[in-house]
Amino acid sequence: MxxxxxxxxxxxxxxxxxxxxxxxxxxxYAAALAASEQVAxxxxxxxxxxxxxxxxxxRTAGRPKDLLVxxxxxxxxxxxxxxxxxx
Numbered sequence: 001m002x003x004x005x006x007x008x009x010x011x012x013x014x015x016x017x018x019x020x021x022x023x024x025x026x027x028x029y030a031a032a033l034a035a036s037e038q039v040a041x042x043x044x045x046x047x048x049x050x051x052x053x054x055x056x057x058x059r060t061a062g063r064p065k066d067l068l069v070x071x072x073x074x075x076x077x078x079x080x081x082x083x084x085x086x087x
Contacts, residue, residue, distance in 0.1 A: 025060030026053060051077055 006021025023032045026049070036047040049057065055073050058066040 023049070023057050025057040051080065 008019045010017045010019065020032075022028050026032050026035055032049065033047055035053040036049050038045050039048045040046075051073065055070065055077065058070055058073065
């Protein structure tokens, strides 16, 4: 059985670009797209993982850089929940 790396990081003069063929805990592009919402930014529309799916993915990946941002993402989730309760 051959194993193919699906995710790559390119380093540029302005920072890193992550090219992802699969997302930990989510799956391939089709699964990631299904777990996304449409967000309009700078005159374009992008598919962005929902916050709950992003949190689950970071937890599944388990890398130090992913675990480091979990408290902030979970705080955003709590803030969103509070905002929904006050509407």
